[in-house]
Amino acid sequence: MNHEPLRLPLALALGGLLLGGCAADGDDSRPLADGEFTGTSAPDEQGAYGQVTVEITGGDIVDAAYVTVQQDGSVKDEDYGTGASGEVANEDYYEKAQDAVAAFEVYAAQLVEVDDPDDVDVVSGATLSYDQFVEATKAALDAARDAAEAGSTGQE
Amino acid sequence: MPSAGHAGSFAAMGTVMTVRAHGGPDPLPACRALVEQLEDLLSRFRTHSDVARLNAANGTWTAVHPHTDAVLARAVACAEATDGAYDPVLGALVELWSVRTRMIRDLPPAEPADVERALGRCGWHLLERDAGGRYRLAPDARVDLGGIAKGYAADRVRDLCADLGARGALVSFGSSSVATLGTRPDGRAWRVGLRDVHGGPAEHVASVTLTGSLSTSGDYEQGLVTEGCRVHHVLDPRTGRPSDSGVRAATVLAADGAAAEAWSTAMLVRGAAWAFAACARTGVEAVLLTEDAVLVSPGLRDVVRRSRRTGRSQPSSAAT
Numbered sequence: 125m126n127h128e129p130l131r132l133p134l135a136l137a138l139g140g141l142l143l144g145g146c147a148a149d150g151d152d153s154r155p156l157a158d159g160e161f162t163g164t165s166a167p168d169e170q171g172a173y174g175q176v177t178v179e180i181t182g183g184d185i186v187d188a189a190y191v192t193v194q195q196d197g198s199v200k201d202e203d204y205g206t207g208a209s210g211e212v213a214n215e216d217y218y219e220k221a222q223d224a225v226a227a228f229e230v231y232a233a234q235l236v237e238v239d240d241p242d243d244v245d246v247v248s249g250a251t252l253s254y255d256q257f258v259e260a261t262k263a264a265l266d267a268a269r270d271a272a273e274a275g276s277t278g279q280e
Numbered sequence: 281m282p283s284a285g286h287a288g289s290f291a292a293m294g295t296v297m298t299v300r301a302h303g304g305p306d307p308l309p310a311c312r313a314l315v316e317q318l319e320d321l322l323s324r325f326r327t328h329s330d331v332a333r334l335n336a337a338n339g340t341w342t343a344v345h346p347h348t349d350a351v352l353a354r355a356v357a358c359a360e361a362t363d364g365a366y367d368p369v370l371g372a373l374v375e376l377w378s379v380r381t382r383m384i385r386d387l388p389p390a391e392p393a394d395v396e397r398a399l400g401r402c403g404w405h406l407l408e409r410d411a412g413g414r415y416r417l418a419p420d421a422r423v424d425l426g427g428i429a430k431g432y433a434a435d436r437v438r439d440l441c442a443d444l445g446a447r448g449a450l451v452s453f454g455s456s457s458v459a460t461l462g463t464r465p466d467g468r469a470w471r472v473g474l475r476d477v478h479g480g481p482a483e484h485v486a487s488v489t490l491t492g493s494l495s496t497s498g499d500y501e502q503g504l505v506t507e508g509c510r511v512h513h514v515l516d517p518r519t520g521r522p523s524d525s526g527v528r529a530a531t532v533l534a535a536d537g538a539a540a541e542a543w544s545t546a547m548l549v550r551g552a553a554w555a556f557a558a559c560a561r562t563g564v565e566a567v568l569l570t571e572d573a574v575l576v577s578p579g580l581r582d583v584v585r586r587s588r589r590t591g592r593s594q595p596s597s598a599a600t
Contacts, residue, residue: 244487244587245464248531249475250498251295251430251456 156180157272180268285465293319293430295454299437302465304445311437311451318436321348322429324371324422331423335371339419341410349413351425351432351538358428358542359404361562365546365554367517371422372401377515377522395520402517427545431495431537434459438493455481456544458494459537473587477528477569484587486567486574490533495540497548498529498569516549525551529569533580539564 162177288308289298292315301307321330321344330348344352355368376390376398390398406418417423430453438459441449448462450470460470469491473484477500488494499514499522516523530547534540543564547555552568552575559566559577567584568575576584 244471244473244484245300245450246298246452246458246470247455247473247475247482247484248452248458248494248496249455249481250496250500250529251454 154269155272156183156268157274158182159268159271161267161271163267178268290315292316293323293433293453295430295456297433297437297454298452299441299449300451301441301446301449301461303447304441307441307444307446307449310440310444314436314440315433318347318429318433321345322351322425324424324426331425334415334417335422337417339416341414341416343412343414346413347432347436349409349415351429352407352415352423353409354432354536354538355425355428355542356404356407356409358539358546362542362546362558364404364517365550366427366542367402367404368423368425368428369404369406369417369421370402370515370517371424372398372420373515373517373520374424374426375422376520390521399517399520402520428538428541430454430457431459431493431539431541433457433537435493435537456496456498457537457541458490460490460492474531474567474569474574475529477571485569486576486587487585488531488533488567488580489583492533492535493537493540494531494533495537495544496529496531497541497544499523499548500528514545514548523549525549526570527551527555527568528571530555531567531569533565 158180160177160179285300285302286306286308287298287300289296290308290312291297292312297311297315299308299311320326320328323329324331324335326332327336330342330344334342334344352368355366359367359369373395376394401418401420401422403421406421407423408416410416434451434453434457437451437453438449438461441451442461446461448464448470449460450464451457451459455475458472463469469489471487472490472494473487474496475481475498476483476485477498479485497514514523515521516525525548527548530544532540532544532547534543543558543562543566547558547566547568552570555566555568556575556577558564559579563579565577565579567577567580574584574586
C-alpha cells in the first residue's frame, strides 16, 4: 500500500503551522537549520507518545513524518489502521488518521483574513485532536531552530 | 490608522484553540494563560486538577476553584435539563470505550457485561454539591468534563478579549466550540460554516451567522469501526454504547458555550425528533446533519445558509 499520503499532507501542515504562528513557546522567526530533527510529545495515559521527524533543506521543511510510539517501544506509523500484513485492516480509522493530519493546515489557513463576505470565518465540526501532533511538531521545530543558532545541522 | 488585528493558535485540552480579535492589544498571551489555568483545573488527566482530585477523593468532600464550581454546577444543570442525555459522570464508560486505547490495542467492541458494570458507576446523581461549593462523588464514579469544558473555556476567552478592549473576536476551540464577540473587522456578523459529515474539516454544507456561542458534536472524529461497530467518543448514557441516533452531527446555538456543548451532545445521542422538541421547549437552536439531510430548527431559518460547494439537497426546516 502507498504510505505517501501521510507524509505529504504533514509537510504541508508543518508549513501552515509555521505561517500560522502556532508554536508560541519559541521564537518562530528564528531560522531552521538543515538536517533531520525529531521532537516528541509528553506520554498519554497509556504511555504512548507522538514523535515528529522533519527534514529541512535550505531552511524549508521538505519532508515530515509522524509516528506514535507505544509504551512497549513499538511504533504506530503510517501503518496506522493497517494490520501486520500491511493491509488496511480498518479503512474508516485509516482515513480518519489521514484526515486528522491533513486537517492541521486548516487551522493555520483560518488565520488568513477572509475577503469574500460569503466565505465563512470558521468551520465548526466534531472536536479535532492534535495534542501529541502539536507538541511533537513544536519540539522538532524548536530543535531545528536551536541547531540553526548553534550553527550546526541535524543528525543524518 | 486602522486598529491592528490579532490572530494565533495554541494547543490546549487535547486540541487547538484559535483566536482572532481586532481592537485593543494582542490578547493571545493572556488567552493562553487563562486556558492553561482552566485545563489545570478541569482535566481528568492532570493528577493535581480539581477533577482528578474529586475522582480520587473516594467519596469525601472536595473543595474546588470557582471556575471548577461553575463548570460542575453547569454540567449538573445541563444533565437535568437534557434528561441525562448529556451526563458529566460518565467517566467509567469513557474509559471503557476509549477510542485511543482501542486503536492502540486493536480491541473489539466492549462486552455487554463490562458495559453493564460501567453503567452502574455512571450518572450525574452520583455527584453532590454542598452549600459551601464543595463536591462529593460516589467512590467508583468518575467525572469527565470533556463534554462541556471547551465550551466554557471558549466563552471565558471571548470575555477576556472583551475585557482587554477588543471590539470583535472569534474563538474556536478544536472547531467544536465557537464563541464570538461583536462583529468581524468589516462590521458584518461572524459566519460559521457547519462541517460536512462526509468531507474534510474545511468542507461545510451550510453556514450560520453567530452572535454568542455555538457547539458542534459529531461522530466522525476520534472514532473507528471495529467488528462492524462504530466506536466513537459520544456515548449514549441509556445504553452505555456509542450513540447511533441517525444524527451524525449536531450544532447548537445557546446563551452560553457550556450549555451549547451539553445540548449538542444530547441531540447527537437522542436524535432529531427529541432534539427539535427540546428546541421548542428550551429556546436553544440547532442544525442537525444526518447522513443525507440538513435539518434546521425554526428559529434559525433566516440565518442558516446553504454552502455553495456542496451537492447536498437544500436545508429543510424541521417540522414544528
